[in-house]
Amino acid sequence: MSTEAQIDAALEAVVSAARHHRAVLQAGAPEERIWRAYVALNNATVRYDDLISEIYDEVTPWDCEYLESDGEPEAPPAAPPDRSRPTGGVPVGDGALMVSVRHRRDYVIPEPARLLSLATEARGTSWAAVDSTHAARPVTDVGEAVNELVQAGDGTVAALDAYPEDLVPGNGVLLVNALHRPLTFADAPASGGPDPLHLGPDETQLYRMDEEIVDEESLDDPVPTPRDPVNGSAARLW
Template identity: 40%
Template sequence: MTDQNAELDAALERVVEAARAHLAAVKTAAGRIDDDDVWQAYVDLNNASFAYDEKLLDAFGEVTPWDVESIDPDEADQRFGLGGGDFGPDGATDPYPQVISVRQRRDYRVPSVGALLRVAEAARRSSVPEDEDPGPVESVGEAVLELLQAGDGSLSSLDVPELEPLDGLLTVTEVPEPLDLEAFEDSDGSGPFAPREGELLVGRLDEHPFLPDEEEDHAGHNHA
């Protein structure tokens, strides 16, 4: 075996080891976003694959199916803000002192109460077992709440023909403390949204429904 072949074998072994290390880091992270160990293992796997590909090309003019480029770990850490630091709750290296609160209001007109109740009842039936009686949806508010629950609280679940969107707004506010749900009664719909001392309104985004026959796009206006 020539030295060149030995180098190829060693380079391939590094790829295998790096792949195993990457998989182990991914399993340990269990879906955690921006995990530093996963990132470092990714860089190692990328660079080991690149090195093997280069050696294979130099030795035999062959390439692998891996279309990768070498990554400089230091430059990549600076670019993506990693740098090997611990960004977990016990070791954040750049904590922001304020909590960011995003609050949204969107209004709708109901062209047909009966149509809205029917679509909400269909959504309710799909979420309960077949042997249970879902019961009727008895009001417009209950119908809208049913659609939101079916969509896991996403406002996109209200993008239905039975609701005509009107103007809305979204605010971004810096607040000193996060929301404490236990501090408000379930019937209190205004308290959690009311401005409090120490809060700073960063900006407001006005939302206008887009109508196809309008010449001007009213996607929104930013008020800082």
């Protein structure tokens, strides 16, 4: 990856982390989720600042140090790790690697009719200046409603954090897999192609993180202990 591409990717990571942090705050999420979002934003900022300093010998207005996501912040390493060189996955040429990050999160919808109403309102706002006909079309099913709410936010699952009473989050899982072929849409599942979320026979799971929803009021320690990755040696590389 070129140096300019590294900077572009680091900047996009800062923007994405900032949007997610704001969405978590808006949703009134538990303190542990707010802390993780804060750490992600902090570390993305540090990475961008490091690249600006290294490549242009300039500085940003931010004065941050790397933080660990679990427990209290720890002292940062003497030198930030070089994250421009991936250390897991499958080589695809010129030292680059290819991985697939797959995230599942379950939700309970207490009042489906209310969700459809919220999505219809979001569609009207988002599409009013683009396609008035589509903006006026009501949302009629739950899948379509979730899509509208995601698109009305930042385009990621994090956008759903803004509706904690209408989409009550359940357990989730994040998987990082090494793969040999990039995702294409030439063969969609509807035409008999493979499921894009299915792990192929020649693909390898590198890391798994379980996100377990716990009733914090029933615990002495409200912060759940992360489960061990299914592949410890690979997970340590990330």
